[in-house]
Amino acid sequence: MLVKLTAAIAVLVGTLVLAACGGDGGGLESGSGDTDTSDIPTAQGGEPSGELTISNWPLYIDKQTIPNFEQETGVETQYIEDINDNTEFFGKLRPQRSQGESGGRSIITPTDWMAAKMYDLGYVQNLDKSAIPNVEENLIPSLQSPSFDPNRDYSVPWQSGMTGVIVRKDLAPDITSINDLFDPKYKGKVTMLSEMRDTVPLVMKADGVDPAEATDQDWLDAIDKIEQAAASGQVRDFTGNDYADDLTRGDVVAAIGWSGDAVQLQADNPNIEWRMPDEGCMLWTDNMEIPIGAPNTPAALAFMNYVYDPEVAADITEYVQYVSPVAGVKEILTKRDPKLANNQLIFPDEEFTADCTIQVSPEDEEGVNEAFEAVLQG
Numbered sequence: 001m002l003v004k005l006t007a008a009i010a011v012l013v014g015t016l017v018l019a020a021c022g023g024d025g026g027g028l029e030s031g032s033g034d035t036d037t038s039d040i041p042t043a044q045g046g047e048p049s050g051e052l053t054i055s056n057w058p059l060y061i062d063k064q065t066i067p068n069f070e071q072e073t074g075v076e077t078q079y080i081e082d083i084n085d086n087t088e089f090f091g092k093l094r095p096q097r098s099q100g101e102s103g104g105r106s107i108i109t110p111t112d113w114m115a116a117k118m119y120d121l122g123y124v125q126n127l128d129k130s131a132i133p134n135v136e137e138n139l140i141p142s143l144q145s146p147s148f149d150p151n152r153d154y155s156v157p158w159q160s161g162m163t164g165v166i167v168r169k170d171l172a173p174d175i176t177s178i179n180d181l182f183d184p185k186y187k188g189k190v191t192m193l194s195e196m197r198d199t200v201p202l203v204m205k206a207d208g209v210d211p212a213e214a215t216d217q218d219w220l221d222a223i224d225k226i227e228q229a230a231a232s233g234q235v236r237d238f239t240g241n242d243y244a245d246d247l248t249r250g251d252v253v254a255a256i257g258w259s260g261d262a263v264q265l266q267a268d269n270p271n272i273e274w275r276m277p278d279e280g281c282m283l284w285t286d287n288m289e290i291p292i293g294a295p296n297t298p299a300a301l302a303f304m305n306y307v308y309d310p311e312v313a314a315d316i317t318e319y320v321q322y323v324s325p326v327a328g329v330k331e332i333l334t335k336r337d338p339k340l341a342n343n344q345l346i347f348p349d350e351e352f353t354a355d356c357t358i359q360v361s362p363e364d365e366e367g368v369n370e371a372f373e374a375v376l377q378g
Contacts, residue, residue, distance in 0.1 A: 040122060040154075043290040045131025048302035051295075053078045054107040055089070057286065058241045059264050060159065062319030069306050075299045080105075084240030085194050086114040093291075097123040102291035106300040113197065113359070115155045115287045116148040124289040126153045131301040134308035138327045143285070155287040156304050157325035159260070159316075162274075162345070162356065163198040163282040166243070166257035168250060170271040175254045177278040178206035182225075187234050191246065191255040192226065194238040196372045197359040198282050199226065199256055205279040211360050219362040220371055227375045238376050247272055259345045260322035274345060280355025285325070321346050 058081040066079050083089045089110065096103045097118070110118065118124045129136060135156055149155045167175050172186060181190045192199045201211035203222040229235045236252060244265055246252035259281075262274030290300050306312060310328035317324040318333060323346060334341040344352045362368040 040119070041125050041292070042128055043125040043294065043297035043301060045128045045301045046298035048073045048075050048296075048299040050299060051076045051078070052107070052299040052303060053080065053105045053295075054109075054300075054303065055080050055082050055105050056107075056109045056158070057081065057083045059244075059261055060109075060320055060322075062315050065307065065312060065316055068312070069303060072306070073299070073302055075296075075302065077299075077303070083109060084242060086111050088194075088240065090114060090117070096293075097121070097291065100293050102293040102295065104295060105291055106294040106296045107288050107303060108291060109158050109286050109288055111195075111284055111286050112146065112148055112155075113361075115289055118289065118291075119149070119154050122292065124154055124291050125294070125297070127156070127290065127304075128297075128301060131298070132156070132305045132308070134305045138308045138310060138313075140325055140327050143325050146285075155289055156308075158286045158288050158307075159320060159322035160283070160285040160325060161322040162259040162276075162348070162353070163193070163195075163202065163256065163284065164259065164277050165254055165275045166247060166262040166265070167254045167273055167275055168247060168252075168271050169273045171250060172253035176275060178202045178256070181254055181256070182229055182234060184234070186253060187232070188236050189251070189253045190235055191237045191239050191243050191252050192235055193256045194240060194376055196369065197361070198284075199238075200368075200372060201282055201357060201359065202256060202277065202279070205357065206277070211357050214360075214362070216362050216364045216368060219368045223368070223371045223375060226372075230375055230378070258322075260320050263321035263343075263345055264319075276352070276355075280357060281353070283353065283356050283358050317346065323348065 052075050054077065056079065060081070061079065066077050069075065070077050093103055139152070139157065143157050144152060165175060165178065165181070174180065181192070200219060200222050203226060204211050204214055204218055207222065209218045209222070226235070239255070241261060243252060243255040243257055244261060247255060247265060248269055257274070259274050262272055265272045288304055290297055294300060307316065308326055310326055310332060313324050313326035314329045314332040314336070317329050318336065318340060321343070330341055330347050341347060
């Protein structure tokens with residue numbers, strides 16, 4: 001929701017280090033040397049009007065922000081939930097991107113590693129910062145200078161979160177470790193993410209390997225373990241956000257999944273719960289970008305500016321229950337709903353995330369990506 005260009009980003013008062021959500025870069029060529037980024041254009045602001053199309057992940061915005069934005073600006077907005085997996089989304093749009101086209105989209109929302117990849121390939125634009133004063137004023141200081149985009153020239157954080165285990169606590173109350181997903185009693189009832197930088201490092205952590213210091217062989221060993229589990233039927237499937245339906249039905253009792261999804265699913269089924277693995281979680285951030293060829297950059301920048309109003313951002317956070325990059329959101333939610341403001345999945349503190357890890361890439365990224373992709377393809 002990465003190539004890397006690892007982003008070690010502290011969230012909230014500098015307590016939570018976040019990198020990018022998910023992502024297997026399988027089959028993606030490196031952008032280094034492919035594009036002279038000094039020639040990348042800047043998306044220009046102006047009076048918003050016309051139509052705006054946004055691509056984002058499922059379950060990632062409240063019900064009123066888009067209608068309120070339309071009413072305030074007069075911009076007719078099409079909000080599409082068509083990002084399920086970073087690599088899958090890239091593959092879908094790559095033919096258009098390579099021709100300098102945006103597929104009609106003026107905002108896309110990839111994870112840090114994919115955001116950086118698209119910029120390196122010349123697929124997204126720099127941003128007219130004069131058009132997004134709310135971002136300049138309200139982006140929390142600890143997210144202002146990630147290593148992949150130190151000046152936030154082309155990316156604006158949307159939401160951040162954690163990857164761990166989502167369980168049906170009525171069906172699998174004892175699952176607390178990633179290694180529990182390999183227990184034969186749960187054969188065919190667990191899923192893992194198709195995002196390599198979530199799934200493989202979590203398996204390594206469960207086996208006592210620090211992803212930050214892992215060798216290529218450590219990555220391949222973890223992938224081999226995953227492959228054997230998939231071949232035996234232990235792992236039911238590899239998914240993006242689409243694990244939600246299986247969990248709700250009880251066809252899956254545990255899934256490697258994202259924190260905010262679980263909080264939302266729990267509203268409909270109190271037996272669904274996100275758990276911090278015994279070994280710690282993975283940390284990530286998704287970002288808004290404006291593609292080359294975007295048909296309406298003034299409206300895109302106006303939307304970015306709009307959602308960085310703390311009251312609007314609080315509405316989004318209250319619904320999606322991920323970690324907001326906008327200063328002042330916790331204070332607003334403390335008044336609205338103190339229980340929500342004290343939720344560690346939304347406002348995690350340093351102690352809660354002490355064992356968590358930012359996403360990293362293997363040395364032989366291409367080889368490891370190919371090995372993981374082979375597992376996904378069966």
